[in-house]
Amino acid sequence: MDFSPQNPNYTFFPDNLNPMPDFQFQLSDFLMLDEDTYSAQSRASPEKGMAAATEYSGATSKNTSNMQKIQKWSGEKKSELGLRVAFRMKSETEVIDDGYKWRKYGKKSIKNSPNPRNYYKCSSGGCNVKKRIERDINDKSYVITTYEGVHNHDTPSMLYYNQMPHTAWTLQASPPPT
DNA sequence: CGCTTTTGACCTGCGC
DNA sequence: GCGCAGGTCAAAAGCG
Numbered sequence: 057m058d059f060s061p062q063n064p065n066y067t068f069f070p071d072n073l074n075p076m077p078d079f080q081f082q083l084s085d086f087l088m089l090d091e092d093t094y095s096a097q098s099r100a101s102p103e104k105g106m107a108a109a110t111e112y113s114g115a116t117s118k119n120t121s122n123m124q125k126i127q128k129w130s131g132e133k134k135s136e137l138g139l140r141v142a143f144r145m146k147s148e149t150e151v152i153d154d155g156y157k158w159r160k161y162g163k164k165s166i167k168n169s170p171n172p173r174n175y176y177k178c179s180s181g182g183c184n185v186k187k188r189i190e191r192d193i194n195d196k197s198y199v200i201t202t203y204e205g206v207h208n209h210d211t212p213s214m215l216y217y218n219q220m221p222h223t224a225w226t227l228q229a230s231p232p233p234t
Numbered sequence: 235c236g237c238t239t240t241t242g243a244c245c246t247g248c249g250c
Numbered sequence: 251g252c253g254c255a256g257g258t259c260a261a262a263a264g265c266g
Contacts, residue, residue: 159237161257161258161259162241162258164255166256167254167255173257175258179237
C-alpha cells in the first residue's frame with residue numbers, strides 16, 4: 057500500500073472496502089506529531105514531516121529544542137500510554153469510525169477556537185487509549201484527530217485495520233511494557 | 235437494564 | 251501564590 061504523504065490522493069479505505077460510501081475519508085495532507093514543532097515542517101515538506109515522525113517515535117533527535125518539546129509533550133506518559141499521533145483530515149462529520157469502539161468522556165471549549173474539543177477513551181476493557189477530536193480553526197471542513205497510546209487488543213474489524221495507516225504507526229510505536 | 239452521552243465540577247500544570 | 255487553560259471525573263439523563 058502506498059501510505060505516504062507524497063501521495064495526495066491517498067484514500068484511507070480502498071473503494072471496494074470503504075465501509076461508508078458517503079464518507080470519503082482522506083488523509084488530507086500530513087501527519088503531524090506536535091502542533092507547533094512538526095505540523096509546519098509537514099506542511100512545508102512531507103518528507104521532513106515523516107522524518108519528524110521517525111524521530112518522535114525513536115527519540116533520536118539531536119535537536120535539543122525539539123527534544124525538549126517532545127519530552128514536554130509526551131513526557132512520562134510516553135511509556136505509560138505510548139505513541140501520540142495526530143491527523144488532520146477532511147471530513148463532514150467529527151465521528152470517525154476507525155474500527156475501534158470509543159466512549160466519550162469529556163468536552164471542552166478551547167481558547168482561541170470557536171470549536172469544542174471532544175475527548176474519547178477506547179471502551180475496550182483494559183485498553184486506555186485516548187483520542188481527541190476537534191475541528192480545524194481555519195477550515196471547518198477539516199477535523200483534527202489525535203490518538204494517544206497503542207491499543208493492546210485487535211481492532212474489532214481487522215479487515216479494515218489491515219488497510220489502515222495504523223499499521224504504519226504501530227510499527228513505530230514502543231511496545232507496551234511487559 | 236446496561237451502556238453511552240452530557241455537562242458542570244474538580245484537578246493539575248504552567249506562566250506570571 | 252494566584253489565575254488561567256486544558257484534561258478528567260462522575261452523576262444524571264438518554265437510548266436501544
